Amino acid sequence: MSIPNFTMRQLLEAGVHFGHMVRRWNPRMAPFIHSERDGIHIIDLQQTVPMLYAALAFLREVAAGGGRVLFVGTKRQAQRPVEEHALRCGQHYVNQRWLGGMLTNWKTISKSIDRLKQMEQRLEEDEGNLPKKEVLNLQRQRVKLLRSLGGIREMGGLPDAMVVVDTNHERIAVAEARSLGIPVVGVLDTNSDPVGIDYPIPGNDDATRAVILYCELAANAVLGGLEEEQKLAGVDVGASEEGGVGDTSLDVDDETTEADSEAPAAATAEVAAPVDSPDEVNSSGEAEAVTVNTGGEMAPEAAGSDGAMPEGAGSEGTEPEEAAPPESAVPETVVETEQ
Incomplete structure (x- = not known):
């Protein structure tokens, strides 16, 4: 005013x-x-x-x-x-x-x-x-x-x-x-x-x-x-807060960039590997896919009887063979259910 x-x-x-x-x-x-x-x-x-x-x-x-x-x-x-x-x-x-x-x-x-x-x-x-x-x-x-x-x-x-x-x-x-x-x-x-x-x-x-x-x-x-006094006080406080938020955003951006660089590998690890050998099938005839989460722990995911990739794991029209990890990563993601 x-x-x-x-x-x-x-x-x-x-x-x-x-x-x-x-x-x-x-x-x-x-x-x-x-x-x-x-x-x-x-x-x-x-x-x-x-x-x-x-x-x-x-x-x-x-x-x-x-x-x-x-x-x-x-x-x-x-x-x-x-x-x-x-x-x-x-x-x-x-x-x-x-x-x-x-x-x-x-x-x-x-x-x-x-x-x-x-x-x-x-x-x-x-x-x-x-x-x-x-x-x-x-x-x-x-x-x-x-x-x-x-x-x-x-x-x-x-x-x-x-x-x-x-x-x-x-x-x-x-x-x-x-x-x-x-x-x-x-x-x-x-x-x-x-x-x-x-x-x-x-x-x-x-x-x-x-x-x-x-x-x-x-x-x-x-x-x-x-009103002018409050406005000036608000600008000073806002400037300091804005500086703090800016620093935080830079850290977040760095972390986000690092996470984005690791995202393809994590997404690849979560895709169930195709079952080619009978040793990888359990007694019921169903395959059990094991994926590695981002924390390094292993979590089993039930796959269909036809060995298809779980719904929502990849983009539309993506086949398991195209999203499969390299051969070097397969032994780390697939666990044999029968000795």
């Missing part, structure tokens, strides 16, 4: 070009504003498209390198899309209140995550043996911790990139990421400050359809990176 494709029409239909009212603008966003209409700033989508593409390429690169991506959106219209698409691409999210120090004080946050896991384990194992009051207390604490830490409980460390829907609303998260050197992909409305955002995306950060589009494209970019 390559970088997700999107069109200008998709951005227009999602309302990405609508900014805030003119009186609420941030002058630092002036380079990204196209015009003003009915007291509302219109964002220049011709600048949004390449900047959005660059942000998606960065997320794909992070995911392809095995990095962790954190989706952040705690405002009402962003909570559900952030959680849904973060889970869809196997990444992490914060869609409730951002706890101060969630990144800069990760050591304490990780202890709270461990406490949450221990609490869930205790409720699962000892719920029937605990007093009802204690069970209710544990359940309340669990719900509270899940609301704040449920999306990062499996993150296992600081993220390698952070996607922020509204940089103004998530200014604490952006400040923590900047202090730790974590790259930030942020959606910037006309009232936002682009300073400190590594991969800015000028666009509407309030419209639900626009927020869903951002999250969907970001998740698709992450999935593309994960």
Whole structure:
């Protein structure tokens, strides 16, 4: 999967070009504003498209390198899309209140995550043996911790990139990421400050359809990176396996060639020799043919009373006299039944 494709029409239909009212603008966003209409700033989508593409390429690169991506959106219209698409691409999210120090004080946050896991384990194992009051207390604490830490409980460390829907609303998260050197992909409305955002995306950060589009494209970019990572790993493994199979095939071919060279002699040895003398016939008047298998052991095969070759021993139309072994091989294949 390559970088997700999107069109200008998709951005227009999602309302990405609508900014805030003119009186609420941030002058630092002036380079990204196209015009003003009915007291509302219109964002220049011709600048949004390449900047959005660059942000998606960065997320794909992070995911392809095995990095962790954190989706952040705690405002009402962003909570559900952030959680849904973060889970869809196997990444992490914060869609409730951002706890101060969630990144800069990760050591304490990780202890709270461990406490949450221990609490869930205790409720699962000892719920029937605990007093009802204690069970209710544990359940309340669990719900509270899940609301704040449920999306990062499996993150296992600081993220390698952070996607922020509204940089103004998530200014604490952006400040923590900047202090730790974590790259930030942020959606910037006309009232936002682009300073400190590594991969800015000028666009509407309030419209639900626009927020869903951002999250969907970001998740698709992450999935593309994960697919590339698995593909590269598969190629490496496949190359090593292919080399092993090639070596084995060479050995097999050598053995097959050697076996093919011995096949005519083995086939000749398996053909019953014609019975010409009475000494080679048993008391019942029937001939007993003895063949030599490839392992050097002798195995008797019942021949017909007329001394014909067993069915299927040679090709069609082949007579025993033509397939008979040389005279030097006859004494080794025929055993006299009467002394």
